[in-house]
Amino acid sequence: MRINDVILRTVARIVVFIILTFGVELFLSGHNNPGGGFIGGLVLSSAFVLLYLVNDIETVRKGIPFDFKKIAAFGVLLAVGTGFGSVLFGEHFLTQAFGHFHLPIFGITELSTVVLFEAGVALTVVGVVVTIILTISEDV
């Protein structure tokens, strides 16, 4: 039985957009406000979940042709790698550096290696959640 999902899909398009934006915002604001890599990643992945709920896997895959396992692996690599990076700089493992930089457009900005770390976390979360959902759904 074919089910007409026009309403849902129309709304979902907007909603997914909102979620994605919000997720990125959460991810970036994490160091000073609630949020961070985990939550950002989770929210992003919930956007993907919504996408998969509304559309079918094939359609989404056409739009986003990533291997989410690789994304997850890359995320872990990033998270572990930032820790490892500090070793290369002769610091304690997982030492995070932060500093205030004067950037041309943004003005004085606080940059921190934590962001890289958190990006790794976020990527992993997205990758893993989507992988799990896809794997189960494909196995019917």
Place this chain on the structure above:
Amino acid sequence: MSVNEIGEFVGALLILLGGIASVISVFGLIRLPDVYTRSHAATKSSTLAVLLTLSGTFLYFLFREQFVSVRVLLGIVFVFLTAPVAGHLLVRAAYRSKVKLADISTEDELHDVLYKIESENDGTSDKS
């Protein structure tokens, strides 16, 4: 009373109204006879309730701290956008999964459509 205080008061009032609306809607949820009627109570009035509350919150923050909360605004938009869709989907699902109408219901216009499709589909496997 300054403008701000009035604003805060209005905000609080809206919230209280929201609370009352919410209780009313939940009485609908518990008292109404079938899922279709309950869905009216649940989606419509509770959406109203949450909108009232969120608007109240927005006003409160606006007047108290001169803070325009984008998140709350977004939330309002969001609820506006999604609540009807969710309600729609749910009721459709209920209908498709053949939840019975309350005994006092008089008419079921789509009855034939639903069951016709079903009987057509009986031949093929209904495993999606």
Place this chain on the structure above:
Amino acid sequence: MTITLSIFIPFLAAIFIPFIYKRIQNRHIGWFVIIVPIALFIFLASFIPSIANGSTYMHTIRWIDSAGIHFATYLDGLSLIFALLITGVGSLVILYSIYYLSERESLGRFYVYLLLFMGAMLGVVLSDNLMMLYVFWELTSISSFLLIAFWYHRKKSRYGAQKSMLITVSGGIAMLAGFIMLQSLTGSFSVREIVATIGQYTDEPLFLWAMLLVLLGAFTKSAQFPFHIWLPDAMEAPTPVSAYLHSATMVKAGIYLVARFTPIFGGEAVWFYTVSGVGLFTLLVGSFNAVKQTDLKALLAYSTVSQLGLVMSLFGLGSVALQHGYSPDSVIYTQATFAALFHLINHSTFKGALFMVVGIVDHELGTRDIRRLGGLMAFMPITFTIALIGSFSMAGLPPFNGFLSKEMFFEALVNARNLEVFSTGTVGTLFLVVAWIASVFTFVYSMIIVFQTFFGEFHPERVEKPSSEASFGMLVAPSVLAIFVVGIFFFPNVVGNYLLRPAMTAIYPSFAGAEGLVPHIKAWHGFNPALWMTIGVIILGTILYKLIKYWRGVYTIAPLRWNLDTAFNAGLTWLEGGSHFITRMYMKGYLKDYLVYIFTFFIVAVGGSILWTGSYSFDFTDNSPIAINEFLIVLAMAGAALAMIFAKSRMTAIILNGVLGYSIALLFVVFRAPDLALTQTVVETVTTALFLLCFYFLPEWKKERSARKTKIMNGIIALSAGTIVTVLALAVQGNKMFESISVYFEDAYLLAGGKNIVNTILGDFRAFDTMLEVVVLFIAGIGVFTLIKLKTGKEDKDIEDQ
């Protein structure tokens, strides 16, 4: 140094044998092997003069220094006797085996085992360090195991090997415990050091335990009652092995141990009674059982058991001399020990010869069943002669060495009757009677060997091979032993002075040089009680032998038929069956049972200790106030949780779980944890989606069909677990003993440049946790992928669900 090396030579040889074996085809590998024991024998024999002069040799290589375990060798009179026996008999046995074993057998393996054994045995007798002794001790058990099961495809061989391994290794482990106790007492593993210092510890309870445990080791190895049961089954080994291990050397390791430890434990009443009592009883049981055997080898096995008992009991009797240290009066008791050592040598000669004879019979005729044999004298004259010499010596008849030692045995027993120590009295008489009866049986079975095998009529149809005299090579070894049997009778004092004197000094260091420690052995010593006893033995023995078919029925009487073998087998069967039963009883394979065990343990351990220690002091003063709405939410959560138990469909349960999850998010908001609230909401949603995804494929759950009683039990368990968690949590909240370290993190902005404390903790202070948690998530993700995609199901012919 060279002595240490002599232990290693057999091992080294054992390593090279397989290589040589592969190379040579035309010559019997035994000829290469035999070089080792002969060389060692000559080497060790060269020590006889210096040892006889009272010198000893000691050499230490450090091994596990920190534990006091050294590779310490010690050569004195006692160890020399044994070392000579090992290499001497070893040479003869290998010579014999060259003719006995055909080249079709896997000889490489055989000689490797044999050399292993020889090295191990040398190690046992030459070690000074107890741990070294233990090392070699177990190695003898293992090599004996391998040798017994040399023909491992035979079921009986495997059975015998298993039995001997289990019994001797168990004894060995007990002995190890005893050794460790000795070390704990004295602080040393060195026998000599222990001998020197043991005097001050004899009152410790540990001393007694150590003694008993060491004795356990000795008894199992020397096949003393009730551990003798492994020896007859060990006869499944090739005959050279039986001759070597199970009569001349390995079984004497226990004897050696008792002798070695006599200076440590001797003089104690328990030692005296245990060693001599067990020895005498073994003597009786062994000789009595030997008579009924129809298999020649089994007969010899029981006879070995009884002879070992004899030697053992003599050591027990001799230990009395140490009770009050040296005094001229107590020297007389040392004669028992002297007799023991003397008989030890004699036994090796005549028993070795007899085993070889039986081997010859078996080899030539294909059977060793007494009922099938007879009249072999006619065509096996040399074999017959050797058998005659051996048996008569065993029976204690002159002019063979067995006579001398048997006489001394009786004499020692007569002396023991006069013991004033340990309030013997009647017990001494009992000992005497038992020994005499046992000797009668010994006489009987000795006669059986000679007369039933070699006299009477030969029935060619009863044997499996045509019969002829054995080849010359095979006869050499037993003949040499037979010559010794006779030779020692005529020149006993050569042995006495050169070999036994230093050994006696080793056992009785405080008696060194005492008058009468080494008596002059005389074949004729007048009509003393011992001689009368011997005459009595001969008379009664002859009568019994003649009338054997009339009293054989004795063995079918019930109590005598219950033998320990069946008990051992039944024990093993029962053990396996019982284990199976018990394990089945609690390892049912149901997850639920296992969880019940765990929770029960939790309830008993934690709950019990809460009650027991009374750690349920609560303190609610520090509580924050509860708002009505919070209370209501908690109520809703409680309702949702409880409803999960009674939910009739899985979807309801999932929805309820969702309610729980979202409400917890609200609680997190109330508790000022925005990050948690965010995470909790998202995770809850995704989890719910997963539940829905997976559950679609699972069937709707059925109503729990469990019995009401089970449900109530589950309920009780669940309730108690919940209560314990709550009580403990309340107690903890009432007993916060320290400020949390988390105050430190409130400087997060200064320290790590972040204003969200939780996030700085996650991303900086405890970033490692976060990193690993990401890894966990990742593993789960890839794991799910693997779990679903990897299906090796088609190869399911596997061994599952057996």
Place this chain on the structure above:
Amino acid sequence: MIETMLTVSLVLFSITILIAVVRIVLGPSMPDRVLALDMIGVNLIAMIAVVSIILKTKAFLEVILILGILSFIGTIAFSKAIERGVIVERKRDR
């Protein structure tokens, strides 16, 4: 005054949630329950808004939005589960 109003509304919202849980338990049909869950979600949003007013903090405003998003996603997932069983299809139009 404002405090009281806020507290009263909080209590009202929690009563709503409590009753909605009753509906979940009672059922009778699955959509009823999902409806109630949806309602709980909406009320949680409201409660959080009120709580953040009482606590005078903006920290929880994100939660409001998230909860809004997620209760929507949850409801969609449930309704698809009820309607079709499978909630993520491999390919539509089968």
Place this chain on the structure above:
Amino acid sequence: MMNNIIVMPMIIPLLTGIILIFLRSYTKTQRVFSILSSIATVVVSLVILNRIQHEGILRLDFGGWLPPYGILFVADSFSTLLVVTTSIVTSILLIYAFSSIGKQHEHMFFYPFIFFLVAGVNGSFLTGDLFNMFVCFEVMLLSSYVLITMGGRKIQLVESIKYVTINVLSSWFFLIGIAYLYGTVGTLNMAHLSVRVAEVGQGPLLTVISLMFLIVFSLKAGLLLYFWLPGSYSAPPTVVAALFGALLTKVGIYAMFRIFTLIFYHETVITHTVIGIMAILTMIGGSIGALAHNDIRQIVSYNVVIAVGFILAGLAISSEVAFQGAIYYLIHDMIVKALLFLIAGTMIYLTGKAKIQEMSGLIRNYPMLGWLFFITMLSLTGIPPLSGFISKVYLGQGAIETGSYLLLAVAFISGIFVLYSLLRIFLNSFWGETIISEDDDVPLKKGMLVPCVLFAIMTVAIGVGAEGLAPYVSDAARTLMNPEIYIDAVLQGNR
């Protein structure tokens, strides 16, 4: 001097695992890379072990945050010995995996999971933070969940459900225990916990909480609560079973030693008595179980249980000598259990049967395998000069010194049961009539035999060369006996 090296035993496997994910379809590369990195781990951990002898306990504060605020790794002789053994055992097991696990598994991230498991195990050994230990446990457990189910045969799935559920349960208990402990003393760093617990004295409440941890670690270690163990160790492929048998229970044992020597060592009358009783029951239960079955995998698994009881008897005795014995035994057991599982698995691979009475006379066709089994049997029984011997001596000494005769008796008698249970396998399966003719026997791959031989060499080497390990082991035991050494190293100064 930066101590970054001590995170390497965890990070190298972790990174290897991640990188191998990208190398999914290049089997050869995966193999080479994995063996290289595991050898690197071995080397690194050996370096750490030696540095500890010169410089004392090493610690690494992650991110430079001083304890007790940050997380840190602490490498003392005890933990590093275990790390070294873990790395070596894994390297050798990898060799076995190359020839046995099959392309399908390799394609499905088999090696990455192995490395994640090792990372979790090593992390659990090295961490100095209680909560971090929980997280490391989870890394290890999740990899083990995946590994046990890998292949998805029915028996694996069925057994893994029990395994996973019970372990999840124990994880939450662990978390609850951490919550309690944090509630009472307000810290998570183990050394700091020790200081604080010592400061207020281990009152009844803390003792009760310690029992909570006892339950958690007993579940992981298989002390008394070993019900899950025989089934789940019998189900997965041979390599995985060997890895589990060698490593998993040891982590629980390690944790138990750490907690009860470092933090809760004040009320030994209660805690250590309970541990002693549990150890005795475990040894009895294991012995009985080992005799009850005819399936080699089950016999072998129950042998793991016996060993757990034996090692924890050392904790119950709680004297320096006994600790030495326990540590020796831990090392010995990791190696020999791996060997035992490999041989058992190889036997099943060769015959296609799992019951001892269904195979017979294997020694004729596979003499090497037979003798390896023989050596394993003797080593496990504690026959000198193999590796099990010295620990028996030390444990015996400890038991006698403290008068724990019952423990001594049970521990030594359990050795006989070990012997008997394995002897049954040897006599039935290796000896006896050869059923399979030489023509249709399955060839024994070199890649399967070599790891076994390596393990056998190790057990002999450790037995004969016990003195070589002695300084490390005695240092480890000394540290366990004197918690202040550990505490000083962790809490004092900025290195």
Place this chain on the structure above:
Amino acid sequence: METLITVLVGLLVTVAVYLLLSRNLIRVILGTAVLSHAAHLLLMTMGNGLKKGSAPLLGENANSYVDALPQALILTAIVISFAVTAFLLVLAYRTYKKTGTDDLHALRGFNDE
């Protein structure tokens, strides 16, 4: 408040244990999920006191903050519990597909005679 939450935790543990003890696979998984909720809540109550201080955001400029450490720990624990639950769910699904039953009584495993 702490007491109330603690009692709730106790109740959740009770429910979780009861669910764990049942024969149905799904119930068991739900049990572990509920147990993880309980553990998280318990950890929450073990801080410096609930509701004492404001949210641990330094931007709020409050006088005191609630205990942030348990929050961080819980966050980690939540993610781990998610990972575990996901795996367990898929395991249940695979097991059902392979064996055709979700009754733990039928899933006994090794039956060595």
